[in-house]
Every structure is written in C-alpha cells, then in structure tokens.
Amino acid sequence: MEGVIDADTRALLSEDGALDWCVTEFVRVVDARLPPRVFLRHCPELASAGSAGPLTPSATPVTLQLLGSDPRALAANAAQAIDQGATRLDLNFGCPAKTVNRHDGGASLLRAPERVYAVVDAVAGVGQRHGASVNAKLRLGFDDKQLALACAQAAEAGGAGELVVHARTRREGYRPPAHWEWIARIRAEVSVPVVANGDIWSLEDYWKARTLSGCRDVMLGRGMLADPWLARRIRHWLETGGERLAPTPWPARSALLIRYAEAKRGAGMPEKVIVSLLKQWLNIMRGRDPGAAARFMALRRETALAPFVAGLSDLGSKSDSVNSGPSARASSTMAT
Structure with missing residues (x-):
C-alpha cells in the first residue's frame, strides 16, 4: 500500500470506528538508525501518542511498519520508533515490489526462513524490553509455496505475536486468486493468531476468506480503498x-x-x-x-x-x- 495509505487516508477510513487498527506505509531501514523526522513523516500520529500509542483522530490504533533485512539496524530503528511513542510494530516480509526485493527487502527474505527468524528475533527482543508488540506480515513464499510453513514458524519462533498472511506468493503478485486455504495450513502449524489478507473486496470475499482460512480476523487493503x-x-x-x-x-x-x-x-x-x-x-x-x-x-x-x-x-x-x-x-x- 506504499504511496496510498498515509495519515490522511487512515483518518478518513477509520473515522466511523469500523476498523480495529491501521498500519502505516513501511519505513525502509537499510543500515543506519533513522532520525525521528522519518518516523513522523510516515506516522504523524506519533506526535500526539500517549500511553495507548499512536492513534487516528477517531482513536483507532496505528501500527508502525518497518521493512529491511539487517537485524541490527531494524532493532535500532525499532527502539527509535518506540522512543517516539510506537507501541505496536509490524515487520514487512510481504512487499512484492521488484525494487524492494532487488535491494533485499520485503518478500525477498522469504527465500530463507532463518533470515526471517533473525529479523523478528532482533526486533521482538527490543519490543519485549520496552513493552511493544511485534507482528510479521508474510506472503506464501517468494517464487513458490515450499517454504510457506517454515517462514511462518520462523516468525513465530523469533517472537512475532501475530502473523498477517497475504495468500499469494511474491511471484503471483496481486493476480487472482488468493489461496486462502493455504492460510489454514499455516494456522495449523503455529500457535499465535493469524490474520487473513488478500483479495477481500466484498462481504462475500470476507466470508469466503474466513471460511477457507479459519481465521477470525482479516486485513483489508485495496478493498478498503475500493x-x-x-x-x-x-x-x-x-x-x-x-x-x-x-x-x-x-x-x-x-x-x-x-x-x-x-x-x-x-x-x-x-x-x-x-x-x-x-x-x-x-x-x-x-x-x-x-x-x-x-x-x-x-x-x-x-x-x-x-x-x-x-x-x-x-x-x-x-x-x-x-x-x-x-x-x-x-x-x-x-x-x-
């Protein structure tokens, strides 16, 4: 949702109180601790964050998303974000963009479950020390689904408290169909909550995604803009x-x-x-x-x-x- 879901969009789409939480566009982390202004640019809600963390004007919680591959740099930036008021962090292992993947970010890490573990472990350690939750956003794999279960297990083992799974691989991009039944396979292998995501455009899609995945909750992306x-x-x-x-x-x-x-x-x-x-x-x-x-x-x-x-x-x-x-x-x- 890069370039689409900014603070103004979050404010408008959450004002009726129908959403449980929102996620920012990703903050791209390479190898350095970013200055506070970068986090404020992606999440202006941090400027008024209280004990409940950043909120939209309608009091909908906002999760700050980080994207990167260097565990140390991500941990340092997680600490920076928490210092500024973030109480909930999300790690992006799902972005399919070629530019992001070419620079070792997003879904590119799904080719190596041990790298998923290392990133989550580093950031979750910071979160545990400072009282912030850490979640992971995944896809079903990079080119295929062979490592879907292993990556989900790695994220859980690293300390992710919740998994959001987009029901397609990076290669499949946004082409239909979404394989919601694969999310059910992931749910069977992990003990943390799993949220279904991908191709939920309507009430019928919502019920089908819940039925096939077995998930209680779903994440809405482009469908909410549509x-x-x-x-x-x-x-x-x-x-x-x-x-x-x-x-x-x-x-x-x-x-x-x-x-x-x-x-x-x-x-x-x-x-x-x-x-x-x-x-x-x-x-x-x-x-x-x-x-x-x-x-x-x-x-x-x-x-x-x-x-x-x-x-x-x-x-x-x-x-x-x-x-x-x-x-x-x-x-x-x-x-x-």
Missing part, C-alpha cells in the same frame, strides 16, 4: 446477524475523495500531486463502482485540481443511480 464502507459493511453484517448495508453511493465516495484533496491542499501539497493521488484512488475504485468508473474516464487527463474536484462533485451522471441508496450507520471487521 469501497470505503467495506469495514462497516462487514461489521454491520456481523453485529446484525446477516443484515446487509446498501451499496456505497457515489456521493459518499466523492465526498471522501474531496475531503482527502482538501487535507492535502491544506498541508501545502502541490495540486498536480494531489490530482495524481486522487486518480490513483479513483482507479482502484472504478473496478467495483460504475460511478467511479465514469468519473475516472471523464477525468483521467485532467491535471488541474479545481476542475478535477468539480468533476468528482458532479452528480448528473446516470451511473450515480446505480449505486445510490440510503445512508447507513454501522461498523465492520479488522485492520487495513
């Missing part, structure tokens, strides 16, 4: 014994995007960059929503912010009626 009501949709369904919320209407989606643009403009971000970010978000939405698809096609060449926002606000398209429905209260399941 449907900002997805978490509340799931929670409402659980809390009401099966009642479904209406599809998320385009006015609710556009209002969220416009508020995001306003937050970025208020922070002094250049307008062309804001438009680029809005297009990125709208592009994720369009595969699941006719209104978003229509706006994306109409605005894909627009580079000025004012007309782009005006295009988002225009409710004259027939596509809006497809997704219109009563607004709803409620909430939903787990992380982002």
